[in-house]
Amino acid sequence: MTDEERKQKIFEEEPVPEHILVKIEEHRRRGMEVPDEELIKRPSHIEGIRAAGVINTAVLDEVAARIHAGMTTQDIDDIVSEFTRAHGGICAPLGYEGYPKSVCTSINAEVCHGIPSRHRKLREGDIVNVDCTTILNGYYADASRMFCIGEVSPARKKLVDETMKCLEIGLAAAQPWATVGDIGYAIAKYAHSKGYSVVRQLGGHGVGIDFHEDPFVAHIGHKKSGMLLVPGMVLTIEPMINAGKAEVVIDPYNEWTVSTADGKDSAQWEHTILITETGNEILTY
Ligand code: MF3
Numbered sequence: 001m002t003d004e005e006r007k008q009k010i011f012e013e014e015p016v017p018e019h020i021l022v023k024i025e026e027h028r029r030r031g032m033e034v035p036d037e038e039l040i041k042r043p044s045h046i047e048g049i050r051a052a053g054v055i056n057t058a059v060l061d062e063v064a065a066r067i068h069a070g071m072t073t074q075d076i077d078d079i080v081s082e083f084t085r086a087h088g089g090i091c092a093p094l095g096y097e098g099y100p101k102s103v104c105t106s107i108n109a110e111v112c113h114g115i116p117s118r119h120r121k122l123r124e125g126d127i128v129n130v131d132c133t134t135i136l137n138g139y140y141a142d143a144s145r146m147f148c149i150g151e152v153s154p155a156r157k158k159l160v161d162e163t164m165k166c167l168e169i170g171l172a173a174a175q176p177w178a179t180v181g182d183i184g185y186a187i188a189k190y191a192h193s194k195g196y197s198v199v200r201q202l203g204g205h206g207v208g209i210d211f212h213e214d215p216f217v218a219h220i221g222h223k224k225s226g227m228l229l230v231p232g233m234v235l236t237i238e239p240m241i242n243a244g245k246a247e248v249v250i251d252p253y254n255e256w257t258v259s260t261a262d263g264k265d266s267a268q269w270e271h272t273i274l275i276t277e278t279g280n281e282i283l284t285y
């Protein structure tokens with residue numbers, strides 16, 4: 001059986017618990033946007049995604065141990081691809097919609113989708129996001145961290161720390177029977193209170209059986225709007241927070257790398273989480 005067939009079979013063999021279906025139906029009747037059943041992962045799926053998360057975390061730990069000024073972003077790509085392969089995983093980015101490398105490395109004013117290159121050296125004072133998505137036995141886990149290279153300016157350090165706080169605030173809002181809009185509302189409110197802006201064009205997403213699933217998780221939003229969060233959903237929260245304006249531009253040459261339009265710094269942290277009956281569980285710790 002292929003990974004795809006195994007994942008599909010689990011949907012039939014492990015149905016969504018009746019009490020959850022009843023509660024979804026109540027919300028639907030009140031006019032709320034609710035997830036399709038295929039967005040609700042079953043115990044065997046969750047086991048698989050959790051195992052992918054363990055490798056994903058180990059990959060980022062390996063990057064954390066080895067990242068330093070003077071290395072190139074291609075060196076990071078080599079670390080990620082070799083370590084992932086050595087642990088039985090696959091790097092999801094490589095070949096994804098034509099993406100040419102195994103990881104995203106986004107420096108300073110780059111918001112996301114920075115492409116590793118042997119011509120780009122990390123310099124003292126840079127802030128860099130390393131975003132890894134790991135496939136294990138067909139299951140996906142997606143996380144990113146910021147790294148400060150040597151001594152960075154107080155403004156950069158603050159942006160990095162406050163962006164982590166934005167992720168934590170998003171995690172706290174990601175409760176069962178809350179909504180996707182509750183997550184974005186909480187994040188944007190905090191970011192704006194610190195004088196930062198929130199990138200709108202990109203966001204978190206359902207993940208686990210595929211790389212990018214529904215729902216789109218905007219990091220701005222309105223309370224009690226957007227899709228209902230139901231136990232068994234797996235999604236990412238990955239706020240991209242800008243020191244200046246929210247507008248972004250895409251590199252016209254590589255057609256991937258997103259940077260701030262005003263050239264000011266941007267930071268991002270990402271986790272994959274499971275919505276549980278009592279809260280959520282981070283699968284990429
Ligand atoms: N990992 C990114 C995310 O958080 C997606 C990268 S797509 C790629 O969704 F092709 F650039 F790798």
Ligand code: CO
Pocket residue numbers: 131132133142143144238270
């Ligand atoms: Co990611």
Ligand code: CO
Pocket residue numbers: 142204205236238270
């Ligand atoms: Co993601």
